[in-house]
Amino acid sequence: MSDPEKRIALLIDADNAPAAKIDEVLAEVARFGVANVRRAYGNWKSPRLKGWEAVLHEYAIRPIQQFAYSKGKNASDMAMVIDAMDLLYARNLDGFAIVSSDADFTPLVMRLLTDGVKVYGFGEKKTPDPFVNACSQFTYLEALGQGDAGRAAADAGQPGHGEAAADAPAAPGGAQPPIQPRPGNELRGDTRLLNLLRGAVDAAADEQGWAALSAVGNQIGNRASFDSRNYGYRKLSDLLAAIGLFELKKDDKSTQVRVLPKKAAKAAKAGAA
Structure with missing residues (x-):
């Protein structure tokens, strides 16, 4: 008997989220379970939410009306928090x-x-x-629906999150451009990222220092909010390969990918010699 699907409440702050990405968000939520509660909060009399009105019925999202009681204040946040509790x-x-x-x-x-919920x-x-770091996992909307941009784009010299990315043209409709790898x-200069990855590989490593990629992913998920797509890479293995400090190989007896820090790999080869 298969495990029952996880039940997830999808709560949308319509005032601070673009409607154009709802399809990708729902597809992502479906990876974790079924969104049997779907609510979007906002002042639906506001012309700024016209884009959301067009998708509410299509995706079975219940609109929660919240009037702005004070000018310049967003009462939708409070309503969303109360409902969440x-x-x-x-x-x-x-x-x-x-x-x-x-x-x-x-x-x-x-x-x-x-309370133990994700x-x-x-x-x-x-x-x-x-907010990003507090979540079990946080995914930038710009990272959704991009396909496998992967290492090749980075090797071709495409801009990352620095000045070049800031100069990139905005996407249609005022949305931010997709995240480039x-x-x-730049990845090797991100101390927080490297410490997270190295710590996860070390915690999941066997006696030879090799760690199963799936176990590394679990370790990372237990330690911090992380999504390789936020760095422009669809898969964790793509991100590790792009960093260039880890050796990756497929297990001879299975299709499982294993990871080893390159310094450890060099030391092992030297010892064998």
Whole structure:
């Protein structure tokens, strides 16, 4: 008998999320479970939400009306937090997917995590780090639906997250351009990323220092909010290869990919000689 599907509540801050990416968000949520609760919060009298109105019925998303009681204040955030806590106390969900680029939801995410539920965040690249880092996994909307950009694009000299990326033209409709793969030299300069990857490989390594890629991914997920697509790579193996500090090989007895830091590989070869 197969395990039952995980039940996830999809809560959308329509004031701080683009409607154009909802198809990709739902496809991503489907990887973790079924979104049996789908709600979008906002002042639906506002002309800014016209784009969302067009997709609500198509994707069976329930609009939650929230009037702006004070000028310049967003009451939708409070309504979304109250609903999230009500859903949490009902004890019939396994996770939450929160679509917003607003860091004000960080305390909510941290509270949900203390009850043992997963929180999957989705927001634009402008989303502040506290919200990104608080989630079990956070995926930039610009990273969704890009296909396998992979290492080849980075090797071809495409811009990463630096000045070149900032100069890239905006996508139609005011959305940010897709995330380009960060080149290897930039990745190697990201101390936080390297410490995360090295620590995960070390924790999952066998006596020879090799670690199964799947185990490395699990270790990373237990330590921090991480998605290789946020760096421009569809798969973790693509990201590791682009960094250039890890050796990857397929197990002889299976299709499983294994990882070893290159320094350890060189030391092992020297010892064997």
